[in-house]
Structure formats: C-alpha cells, structure tokens
Amino acid sequence: MTAAGFQSDPIAWYQHQVDATLPGLLDELLADVPSELAEPIRYAVLAPGKRIRPLLLMAAFKATGGEAENATRMACSVELVHAYSLVHDDLPCMDDDVLRRGRPTLHVVYGVPAAVLAGAAMMPLAVQAVGLASGPLGLSAEQSDHLVARLTAAAGGQGMVGGQLLDLRAEGRAVSPDELEQIHEGKTARLIAASAAMGAVAAGGSRKHVDRLERFGMRLGLAFQAIDDILDLRGTTDELGKVSGRDSVLQKATYPGVHGLPEAERLSRELVRAAEVELDGLPQPHDLRLIADWILARRH
C-alpha cells in the first residue's frame, strides 16, 4: 500500500511501516540465533500490536524535522524492548497471563524457560537494532551512543524493570498517589518518554527539543497507563486482546483504584493536555498531536 492510501489515517500509515519493517529486521538480527530461540522471539515481536512506542519515535523524528519513514528501523528498537517486557510480565511468576495481543502468551506456547530466555535475548537485540539503524541514518557514533544510553536507562532498573518490581511489591496493599506515579513512571512512562526523545536525537534535534519531547512522552506515558488501567476495569477480553479485569484480581496499584474512576478519567485528560503543551514550537508536531488524541480517545 502506498503512502497516499493512508493520507486520511496517518496512524495506520505509521503502524503499517512498522509492521512491514519488523520481519526483515528480525531476519537480520536473528541470522546467527538458533532457531529454537529465534522462533519464540518472532512470535512475541510479530504479534499484532498498536506499536505506540515506535509510532512516537517516528512522529518525534518528523516533529524535529526528519522524514518519518527513515526512522522506521530505529523505531523498531523500542518495540523490541516493549515486546520483551510483555513476555516477562506475562510469566507465571509475574502476572501469570495466558492471553496477549489476542494470542496465547509465549510461555503457554513455548514453555517458561524459552519465554524467560527469549525475553532476555530481546534486550541485546534492541541495542543491536539501534546500531543497525544508525548507519543508514548517517548518525555519528556519539549520537548512536546517546540513543543506546537512553534506551538502556528507560528499559533497565532505572525505568521499566524497576517499575515492574515496584508494581509487584505494591500488589494487595494501599499505595499513595505519589507511589502510584513512581510505579507507572517506571513501568510505562519512561520507555514512552525515551521513544519520543530518541526520535528527536535521531533527527539531530536540539537539546531543547529533545528535553521537550521527553517531557511530552513522560506525561503521555502516564496518561497511557491511566487509560490502560481504566480499560482493564471496563473493557472486555475480546476488545483488549488480553484477559480483562486482571488488575483487580491481582490487586494492582491503578489510577482508578487510587483516585476513583471519574478522577482517573480527568487526570488522563489533564496529562494529555499537559503533554501537548510541550509540542508548541516544534517544526512538525501535527502527527504527535494526532497520536496523543488517539491515545486519549482509547478510554471510551
């Protein structure tokens, strides 16, 4: 399908770019990986998804003056990290989920050891994907280092993995609004913030633009998690592609749980608005606004 065919729906165009690029990129990255491991990795990464993180990277690349399409391979690096986090989150020793993206979870299909290892292998793959994408974008080694530093900080103990542990430790007990924000910032918002910031870094954006896009992503990421919490409460398993109501079963710390449903809704709107303020003054913020509005609209 040509770009023209997506003119009325830029989000679908971004998703198509990512979905069309992932298989070939995985072929390259997995060339020397035993098939026993490559197969579950493909299963996890190629499952249908909204691709929100790579979309944000591409749209931030465009917002800072780049041609979105050129950032597609770089954008796949953040999807690899996200897909790995889903594999580990779903493990029996974690959230013990059996359905993800409308399919049985990885450990259900390939067993728990393969799921632990496939997830673990996807982090170095994501770093390698940054390396692979840097050359064709004409990035300097310094820029490539900077991208790897942002990706590893967002994915590691300072970000996603740390947030995931805080999330598990908060199960079954009351948490304060501050604690909730710390958990959601770590487990969700930091990778989303890094995605937006990485787009700006890859486009050679100024320090000011990179910082603004990181703040945009952090607020949008918190809103995204608040809306995810709302949907888990209200959605059906069919709509979500994962079993709904799990937060309540696991007694997770959630926005509706801490603030109540109406306040959680209000907060998500407020966070998206605060995120969009950061876009003022960027060369091409249009697609980022579209993505932010789309994320907010998901709550209905």
Next chain:
Amino acid sequence: MTAAGFQSDPIAWYQHQVDATLPGLLDELLADVPSELAEPIRYAVLAPGKRIRPLLLMAAFKATGGEAENATRMACSVELVHAYSLVHDDLPCMDDDVLRRGRPTLHVVYGVPAAVLAGAAMMPLAVQAVGLASGPLGLSAEQSDHLVARLTAAAGGQGMVGGQLLDLRAEGRAVSPDELEQIHEGKTARLIAASAAMGAVAAGGSRKHVDRLERFGMRLGLAFQAIDDILDLRGTTDELGKVSGRDSVLQKATYPGVHGLPEAERLSRELVRAAEVELDGLPQPHDLRLIADWILARRH
C-alpha cells in the same frame, strides 16, 4: 593492599582489583534504581567469584599494550553479564539450583519475580558500564560502540542466551560432539572470547590482535566449560560453592558425558594449548598464559 603485595600472585591482584571496584561502580550504576531492585542486584554481583571474565579482559588489555589496572571498570561490564546469567540459570524453571558461589541463590533469598527482574536489569547495566568506562579510558565513540556490539552479541541470542536454550533442549537425550561444542560455545565460550577481545579493543589493539585474542578466548572458554563439567562430576559441593553432580541429575550435555572422562581431560589440555598458540607475538601475553594455566589446573 598495594600491587607490590601481590607480586607473587598476579591472579590474586586482578581479582582484588575487580572486587575492590565493583561496589563503587554499582553505587554509580544503581543510583536511580529502586532499592527493592538494587539490593538483589548487589547480592548477585558482589557474591564471591573467580572473576575469570574480567580478569581476561584486563589481562588482554595488558597483552595488547595497556596498563591492566586502567581496564578494571570496563572489565566489570562482563562480570555483570556473567552474574546475570547465573541468576537466570539458577531459576526454578531453568536449572533449579539453590546454592551458588557458596550462598543461597537469588530467588531463594528474594523470590522468583525479583530474580527474573534483577537478572534482566543487569544486561542494560552492563551496557551502561561500558559507557561509563569508555570516557576515562579516552576511547572514541566508535570504540565504545564496538565494545557494546561485542558485548551484546556475546550475551544475547547469538551467544549466551542462545546457548542456554540449546543446553536446556539437550537435557535427557544423546548429543553429538558437534552439538556439544555448539552448546558450550554459546553458553560459555562466546562471553569469554568477547572478554578477551574487548580488552584488546579497549587498548586500541590492531584488528589482528583482537582476532587472535577472540580465538584465544573461544578455545579457552571451551576448555573452561569442559573443566567445569569434569569438576561437577568429581567435585564436592563445598569446593564448588554450588551443588555438585547437578549435570548428571539434569542429564545435561557435558564433555565427560559425550567423550568420557579421560578424553574430556585430554580435550581440555589440548584446547588450552591451542588457545595459548594464539598469544604468540602479542606485546605482553604473560598474564594471559598464567590465567590459562590456572584454568587448566582447576581440573585436579
């Protein structure tokens, strides 16, 4: 203790350097990591170990013309990867070990979820450790990228994680000598080879020297695993710091299992000799020879 105090035992000096550097490096790397995650990471990394991989990196740095001590922080990056692999290998869904480095395994002390997450967080930490160590060594961004690429390839699906899955898949069935070598190359030898090669890269060694040190490390790594297999068969739990005889219980693919004990012994000697041949012509190979001989002597 001064370097002079270790003159009669360079290996103890290297180990002391690594052990003295790891706590401060972890303080830096874990500054923004929640304490719930930082604590199990420290438990895993600071457990007493032989530090073979960082020793090889430092000795390879020296062999190619550098001052070994200056490579200590860079060397800690490969120890972080190794320590993470032990945490995941010991999980109940993997080898289900309860004792490691003379202490209860991480999941026994902190629970399985914390063990999965602490292990996962140590891979990005290792990449960050390379970044932290590159500046003071005066390395260019290209050299730093090169080091990260070697580390991630050795740690990921192409190396350690892939080998670990092949190892699990081989349990309980007969494997050929070629298959055994593929498993051991992945799960053990590649990270050891990368450690030696990274030392040469960090010292600004020529392509020829880097390649020779990688081959040295690959052969030594296979010998190391063969000797580990022999020790598991013969050693006592007290000597090993882990429960002995587990390979046999788990019906693992091992050198003594595939080749018989006398041939496994002979192969380990032959591999160490073939490794040492690669050192000819390096500026300062003395310490690498010491380490290779020390690894070989462990089999008794």
